Amino acid sequence: MPLLLGFIFGGVGFAVGAGLLGAIRTSMGLEFWSTDMSWSIAYPVALLGWLAGVGGWKYWATEWFGGTPAVSPKGVSRYFEFNMDHKVIGIQYGVTFVALFLLSGLTAMAIRYELMHPGMQLFNEDQYNAAMSFHGIGMVAVAVAIVMGCFGNYVVPIMIGARDMAFPRINALSFWLVPPVAITLVIAVLLGGWDTGWTAYPPLSVLTKSGQTLFNLAVTTFGVVSILGGINFIVTIIYERAPGMTWGRLPIMVWGTFAGSIIAFFFTQGFAAGLLMVLFDRVIGTSFFGAAHGGSALLYEHVFWFYSHPAVYVMVLPAFGAVLEVLSHMSRKPLYAYKWVVGAMLGIVALSGVVWAHHMFTSGMADYLHAPFLVLTEMISIPTGIIFLSVLGTIWAGRLWVRTPMLFALAFIFNFTIGGLTGIYLADMPTDVHLHDTYFVVAHFHYTIMGGEIFALFAALYYWFPKMTGREFNETLGKIHFFIMFIGFQLTFIPMFQVGVRGMNRRIADFPAAYEGANVWISMSGFLLGISFIFFTVNMILSWVRGRQAAANPWGASTLEWQISSPPPEHNFDEIPVIQEGPYEYGVPGATPHARLTGAVKHA
Template sequence: MTTTLEHTAVAEESQGGGLARYQNAGTAVAGGVLFAFLFWLIARKTMDPTGEAFNDQVTTILGCGWIIGFWFGIGAFNGPMRWLLGRDHSRADDLYYAGHNQGRARYWKYTTDHKVVGVQYIIVTMGLLGVGGLLAMAIRTELIMPGNHFVNQQVYNAFISLHGMIMILALIVAIAGPWANFVMPIMIGARDMAFPRLNALSLWTLVSAASLLVAVAAVGGLTMGWVVLAPITDQNGVGMDLFALTIVVFAVSSTVGGVNVVCTILTMRTKGMTLERVPIFVWGAITTSALALYAFPFFFLVEVLQLLDRNVATSFFVSGGGGTGWLQANLFWLMGHPEVYVILTPAVAACFEIAAVMARKPVFSYRTAVAAMVGLSGLSILVWAHHMFTSGWAPTLGGPFMVTTEIISIPTGLFFLVLIGTLWRGHIWMKLPTIWMFGFIANFIIGGITGIYLSDIPIDNQLHGTMFVTAHFHYIFVGSVLFGAVAALAFWFPKVTGRFLDEFLGRISFWLVFIGVQVTFLAMFASGLKGMPRRVSSYSVIFDHTNLITTIGAYIIMSGMLVLLGAIIKSWGHGEPSGPNPWHANSLEWMVPTPPPLENFDVMPVITEDPYNFREEMVRS
């Protein structure tokens, strides 16, 4: 009935692609370096070398050169250019861009196939987590005892800033990146994303930004903490310019990605796939993307203003120049709090999905789950000033923001209701994804309840700025989001590779990371309660025991993550074959072959019910 594009266009395939045939990550880097060099030359000639901002201007322009050159090199401008010249993509070109018959090379190109983009996101996430994790270990090594021993305070400050920013980027894309791209379009019965080229753009802008972030270390680093609040950023060297540029480009990446996910879910669902029949993970993907569309423009704005302040002596954030650091703090947290839920929601949604499939039981109260995710996202845009309770800005708003913040505990509580309701009297298949999902539940309750303390101003007046806050959000980010991310990885790994993620190594890894998280962050709560401030390279001897325990715990987490890395590498090539539907699930991603073919479906499916009606006859070997 339906003929796929693949069949009709196969004859002209050899002519497709055009310039893209010669473009890949290598030409992207070459283009980036070339443009950076050219822009650097131009900047040296055109900017006033005696000006105070000369170094900033040169660095900013050089950074822009890298970005633009990288985009040219990877092929991001090919499509728009050809459209402009009246030579829009032919079918064969589209097929080439989708990576048809290109083997592994397509993973290094501007490939539009959503499954390739999903895998690329897995690799990018793992790379970012690796760098951020090494920085975390360096931080904990420095904090093993009082005094500066491993590194001095300047290097330490650079470590915490980069650790923070890299981990935030990694977690924003950790679940939504791979799975809202790889499985979500198949789940809703789409041949690809709504805008396949924007999908590739979103991934490669992220790569161009992340590489700039690593380059920050090479130009003197960022030593001001990842929140980079004015006016202290003024004291940072040119690393701050590259950092701000990174964020600007990252905001573009997440906006492009967010638009794509929202449009795909709203417009690309197959026949019969009503919004109440989509797998629950799809709801997680759309709420997180919609929230990102609201939140990241603030991030974009705040860093553009920051760049202007630094490069052309505007004074948006300069007190005395008509601006104020509080403006920046507000803009930053208008992004900063929704961003937490951008990170968290996909983890929760993935856990709902896993709980239902592995318990062989429908999601308990699907509508409650949807309401909780949507409600949480909506509320999260009204709570930003709780980060500023102790800043002295608008003390009268303390009460109202305390109210909105504490109301968030209601939708958060519903997550537990849905999870436990789904598992209750289920027939729970204890495989790797299930185990990590249980880890999520156990850690999320601690992370959630400690958040309630911090939303209370009399308590925040003591615990704000202490290790208690650090421990709280690490219980959320490591204890919950990372566990959700690994659960999702273990769950959908067979669909990507056709193989199971190694069960034995995965379980070793689980226990190491789970125990490590408790040791590390419970001890960190104790440090914070005793009064240890955050972001310090050294501390009073009264905090020495709890810090030593935290450092030991951090090393346990690292061992666990390395075992997980070993498991991923081993299983990707040599894991136990899984077949197309290893978990005997009903949703569409398990109905297509593994690996899913280009454009996913030969015949577009028609949906008559949601995917949670598990039946006896499905259980087959």
């Protein structure tokens, strides 16, 4: 019902925005409707309408005008409207982004079908661009937001002993901006798509069809989601920690989320600024990127990569956190070199902002920039190496409990190592000149983002599934999912390195016949990879609906979220817990438990 109201109000908002603009344009002697401008004006109004409709008015904004906010209901219906509980929002993020993940994955299947043979099979070139672009932005959005949005929201407040996030209403607001983003992108595809992938490089993005405008509007909104979410996590982790939860006792997932949030809040406006400039060029005729009046397309690449390189650390730092969490608990050993890992994460935050131009070695930027960006980029391998040292030290001689989440966490290590090592050839200017814009790059970032972040996502998903749903997942189906996905993934992306070295360009709908053999292989393996998600989806649905009741602490883990019932009660804790020891003291002689849940210290 609130969803319906959201759509109605959103539609009304769109009509009002477009109508007002049309009235002004008509009075100035112009045509009523101008696609780019009408969308740009109507879209924000539609957003406000949607937010009001899904509950933003009823539960929040009415207060500014002297009204009394309504009280949220308890049942299943609260998942379908504006709700302030961080656990509800976590699940909302999780379900929405898994759906978007599967949808973007389907477009990948279509892309692989198209690329199996030279010539055009399924698509024409325009449709190929639309599919490739949607796959790109859909997956980037999933990768940026799913670990933090879903598990960050659900688990981090519990882990630090808080009853909720610092800004529950902002939290709900950020989530409810996500569905319009997804819907707008789908509408853009249905209206003919856009041509520029997820990067929206001008001058093409300024000159191409109007789907680009919808893309820019939607992704700018997504930037707002990312910034608000980042701020919320930073303030929550600074101010909402339970007594005794010092910075040195924070579970590593919390540190990963904190580090990722700093990047999200500090850099995301770069993407927003770039997209707004493209929008200004398209709609009001500015010349940021129009060479005719002296504008510079290179400016966009600088502004865009200023965000979009740090963005990969927004994806991967919380993923590191989740993987280290799983590895430590399921190896039954203390997290090796905890303080060094924290330092490494903050080191990555610091370095992330000074490496962006390694995406631009072939762009024609000033030559003197090449060497510094090469060196700075290589320096990232130092903190990353420390994290890998911690990973190996943690599982070294541990009693590994190889359940599905552990399998995914171990696979993460394998994949991310390959992703990291192949990154060296792209950070080194001399090799990058040859490899730039080939399938080598595609393989590299799929190894880091899919092999790294998405495998970490599934580690986290299986690990916290019992906590979040109160049900056990099916271990057999989970393992089948893992093995098909892992094997399919390797078989798909290893050959891509090879065709990339042989010079096959990315972002193309057709290719020379010489590459056919490899592409048949890649596509077949890609379909195998796709099949694994059928097992995943079936497992999730069946287990959630009729899985066995999960115990409060099925993994015997020490962190706070496992010390309360599955799923946790409404405000997480009856009494605010007291933290007395670090979270990973497995087998440490004389260690007291991580937290005390009752009999908290009484204040005068």
